Amino acid sequence: MTTFKQIQELWGNQQNHTAGAPNEIIRKAAQDTKAIKAKHKITIALLCVTVVMLLLYSIAFSSGLVNNALTGLVLMVTSLLIRIAAEAISYGRFTVIDIKNSLQQYAQQTVLFYKFRKKILLLLTPLLLVLYTAGFLLLLPGAKQHVSHGFYIYIIVSGILFAIFICWLIAKQTKKEIQLLQFLTRVQQALKGE
Amino acid sequence: MQQEQAVFTTIYNEHYSKVFRLCKGYFNGDEATAVDAVQEVFIKVWQHIEGFRNESSVSTWIYRIAVNTCLLYLRKASTRKELKTAILPERADEQYDPVTEQRLQKMYSCIHQLDETGRLIILMVLDGVGYGEIATITGITEDTLRVKIYRIKKSLTNCVQL
Numbered sequence: 001m002t003t004f005k006q007i008q009e010l011w012g013n014q015q016n017h018t019a020g021a022p023n024e025i026i027r028k029a030a031q032d033t034k035a036i037k038a039k040h041k042i043t044i045a046l047l048c049v050t051v052v053m054l055l056l057y058s059i060a061f062s063s064g065l066v067n068n069a070l071t072g073l074v075l076m077v078t079s080l081l082i083r084i085a086a087e088a089i090s091y092g093r094f095t096v097i098d099i100k101n102s103l104q105q106y107a108q109q110t111v112l113f114y115k116f117r118k119k120i121l122l123l124l125t126p127l128l129l130v131l132y133t134a135g136f137l138l139l140l141p142g143a144k145q146h147v148s149h150g151f152y153i154y155i156i157v158s159g160i161l162f163a164i165f166i167c168w169l170i171a172k173q174t175k176k177e178i179q180l181l182q183f184l185t186r187v188q189q190a191l192k193g194e
Numbered sequence: 195m196q197q198e199q200a201v202f203t204t205i206y207n208e209h210y211s212k213v214f215r216l217c218k219g220y221f222n223g224d225e226a227t228a229v230d231a232v233q234e235v236f237i238k239v240w241q242h243i244e245g246f247r248n249e250s251s252v253s254t255w256i257y258r259i260a261v262n263t264c265l266l267y268l269r270k271a272s273t274r275k276e277l278k279t280a281i282l283p284e285r286a287d288e289q290y291d292p293v294t295e296q297r298l299q300k301m302y303s304c305i306h307q308l309d310e311t312g313r314l315i316i317l318m319v320l321d322g323v324g325y326g327e328i329a330t331i332t333g334i335t336e337d338t339l340r341v342k343i344y345r346i347k348k349s350l351t352n353c354v355q356l
Contacts, residue, residue: 004347007354010297011215011320017225019210022203022236029237099238099262100245100255103314104333106262180269183310187265190311193338 040091047084051077072138079128079135086120107188114181121174129170133163198243205252206236212321213260219317220264223302231267235260257323257331261314304353308346315339316346 058073093116097109136159144152213235218228238259239246246255305313311332318328325343329336 004351007301007350008320008322010294010301012322013294014215014298016211017214017218017229019207019214022199022206025206025233025236026199026202026240028233029240032237033241099259100242101262102258102331102333103261103265103311106258107265110266180266183269187310190309191332191334193334193342 043087044084047080047087051080051084054080068138069142072135072142075131075135075138077135079131083125083128086124090117090120104188104191107184107191111181111184111188114177114184117177118174118181121170121177125170129163129166201246202240202243205239205246205256209253209256210236213256215321216257216260216314216317217264217267219302219305219320220313221268222306223299227268231264232260234267235263238263251327251330253323254327254330257318257327261318261331264314265310301354304350307353308349312342312346312349315342316350319343319347 054073054077058070058077093113097106097113099106101109140152140156143155147155210232214228214232217231217235218225221227221231235256239256242259246252305316308316315328315332318331323331325336325339328334328343329339332339334342
C-alpha cells in the first residue's frame, strides 16, 4: 500500500456488517429513556425523602431541641435543598445539549456543561458536605438525650461511614468528569486548529 | 407513530453500514464496541426522529449523531454497560481473507494513532463523504478542513507503509 487511494480501496472492500432488527432498537430506546428518567427520579426522591425525614424529626422533637440542634437541622436541610436545586439545574443543562449539532458546537456545549459540573463538584458539593456534617454534629447532643446509648453509637458510626462513602463517591465522580472535561477541551482545541 | 417507525426503518437500513464502519474505525476495529456504539447512535436517531422531518440531509444528520456519540462513547463507561446487549447479529465470515484482514488491522491501528477529531474526519473521507458535508458535520470551515485532511492523509499513508 503506497497511496491514500489504495487505503481507500481497502476500506471500501470491507465486508458489510449485517444490521439487526430496527424494532429492537426502538424497544431498547424506550427502555433506555425509562431507565434514565427512573434514575433521575430516584436521585431526587432520595434527597427529598431525607429532607422530609429531617423536617419531621425537627417537628416531632422541636419542643425538646436546644438552639444548637435547631441550627444543625436547618444546616442539614438547607444543604440538601441546595444540592437538589443544583442537581435539577445540572439535569436541565444536560438536556439542552443537542446531539444533532455539529461536532464543534456539541463539544462546546459539552465543555460548558462539564465546567458547570466542575464548579458543583469542586466548590458547591464540598461546601455543602461541610455544612451537612456541621449540622449533623450540632444535632448529636440533642439526639443523645432522646435515644439509647447503643443507638447513639450506631448513629455516630454509621454517620462516619456514610461520610467516608460519600467523599469517595464524590472524588470518583469528580475525577471522571474532570478527565472528560480535559478530553473535550483537547477536542475543542483540535477543531479550532490550535 | 407508525409513520415514524417506517421512516426510522428506512433510515436504519440505509445508513447502518456506514455508521458501523465509522464506529469500527473509531474504535480501532473493535467490532463488539462498534456494534454497541451503533446501537446507541440509532437509539438517539429514534429519540430525535421527530426533529428529523425538517432536516435537509439525512446523511449529515446521521453522521452528526454518530460522530458525537462515538466521541464520548468510551468516556461514559456506565452508559456502555447499560447498553451492552447482543441484539445485533455477528458478522458472517464466509469471505474471510487473512491477508486483507491483516492489512485492515494495520490500517485501523494507524487510524487509531490519529487524534480523535482527525480519526473521525478521515473515517468520513474514507467512506466517500464530501468535504462540504464533513465541514457541516464537524463545524470546521472547508478551508481549514482541507488543510487538516491533507495532513491526516499524509500521516496515515506514512503509517500504513511502515
